[in-house]
Amino acid sequence: MSQSYTIRSGDTLGAVARRFNTSVERLAQANRISNPDRILAGQQLVIPDGFDAAPASSSGGSRGYTVQSGDTLSGIAGRFGTTVSALASANGISNPNRIFAGQRLTIPGGAPAQAPSAPPASGGSRSYTVQSGDTLSGIAGRFGTTVSALASANGISNPNRIFAGQRLTIPGGGGGGPVSGPGPVTGPGNEPGTSGGVSLQQLRAIMPNLSVDRAQQLLPHLNSAMREANINTPRRQAAFLAQLAHESAQFRYFEEIASGAAYEGRRDLGNTQPGDGVRFKGRGPIQLTGRSNYRAAGQALGIDLENNPHRAADPDVGFRTAAWFWNSRNLNAYADAGNFDAITYRVNGGYNGKASRDAYYQRALSVLGA
Template sequence: MTTYSIRSGDTLGAIARRFNTSVDKLAKANGISNPNKIYAGQKLVVDGFDAPKATGGGSGGSSYTVKSGDTLSGIAGRHGTTVAALAQANGISNPNRIFAGQRLTIPGSGGAAPSAPASGGGGGSSYTVRSGDTLSGIAGRHGTSVGALQQANGIRNPNLIYVGQKLTIPGGGAAPGRPSNPPPVGGVGGPKPAPGGSAGVTVAQLRGVMPNLSQAKAEQYLPHLNQAMAEANITTPQRKAMFLAQLAHESGQLRYMEEIASGAAYEGRRDLGNTQPGDGVRYKGRGPIQLTGRANYRAAGQALGIDLEGNPARAKDPDVAFRIAGWYWQSRNLNSYADAGNFREVTRRINGGYNGMADREAYYRRAQDVF
């Protein structure tokens, strides 16, 4: 009997695509009455379905199935190609929008390891940071570590890199796409995950915490949410429960990626960095954690390598919005309070007070049941 063990971030739809079948057939073969209710570790019978296509095929290239937490730049780096080449080969118009279970064609010579980058002398090379880059992604593409990159470039905070910054890539690492050690789950240079933890949630878990979130929206948001949780090291059940409970309250179960009010109430709020006419409306709350104020937009943009101060509307786009929420969580050291079970302090550091505490606690209790 051939079986498949469900992994964190899997959906029945993605698994069905992987085995060239339908959700209905998979559900029927495994006695699943609700396709949204599957869980990590669950064994599925996949007898009679086509096995997933093997990667590393013919001379025209290979294929790769996107996993939860993947980014197009990370996939490109691991396979010795570029984001542009991947996007062109797969008809991807927005490189930030890929999803778990998506099958990608890897252009090139059948997945052979790419040649090492040209050396810049002295055993290393250089790299110019581009929009959307993270230090861990750059490290993975060049076969080095976040720590080595920090040391070679005098970077104290691995979250603070910016577009156009020139980095020295230390020599002696593996060729790009073949790192000697996998990049840390901490994403943008965060610490290693807590013992026993793993990043990512499933559609069923997400909707278990937020029952009013539609299936379609949950599937759309999940890869971006899981990437953000990996980058912020939100890997344990306790951290996941607190993080999702706060997001559920702040965004109305992810229904509102932009504050309904005009933002005029924030006009002149110097504590938010709103010092210019129109800043209140321009930098009103956006994203699942409702980023507010020019100063916060600037700080988040600098950390993520995105010009949010110049283009604040990007803060409501899912590929950016969830990363902002992860950055905000990590920058305020909220994992430590989550580990201590201090939901009240997590609330205070997000809200500045305890507004909506009963609602937040209700989501938290639901999340605890889920995880």
């Protein structure tokens, strides 16, 4: 069943597609739009899809991807639910830190990325040797800790500078180990749906179009970001996951499909330099958009997103920017009060996609027992 939407100033076709769980291609086809970067305020669109749009293919075959400026092999691996080593092997890459824009990669299908194991160490902590392509936030997500805890435990002053072969102490507590496999995260004070995050089963019950492989790859980063932002009760998590499910079409999109040219010259977004519209287009499960927002989120999280904007599309960073956005607008307080409409307004700037968001919210409340 189709619905309609009136374009507002600042809208892009990619953003509208995400609000309504559809794609730019289907929107363009339904509305006979030849150039997805050219839409006008006041234009009436037919929205062909609704809640629970069909998932992307999750077959075990390989796919292709063209490297974009700012991409890293670890970021690409994260987006496609594979590993750096599998990508390097499939493409004959001897140095995972050296890829270039325009390079065509084969994305291998099959097993999801697995969290690395680490031997126990004294005092409840463990150790881990940094691999080529690792980031501190990615390691934190795998082991159920935070970037700040890792940096403190290892005397790291700049979280963006770690090197292959470096031996890290993984601080204990909070969850006991990396999230892997289909089982829920368990342990004292770490029950699924509370301070320890959500389980694989819960996540897929809320987002049924999310494949097992993709869910396993994303779950550590999602739970780590929620812990960091104190999204630590079933009611807060239900509201957060409902908004993310709608905005990203059940974690299908972490980057705006449109070019971002529509944001060029938007001083309200801090886009003051030529090319800023494309450079700082929407990324992450709640889209971070505009130079000023990239700068603010990066400063808060200790990541140079202004000079590395593509990192916002990587799961280890994207979930953290979404959680930063959430806290910057005090949305936990509205979640605690059960005021989901207020959250929708602050996330969307209105109530677009309200029926979809509300449906995800009610489902998440039920799954998490809120």
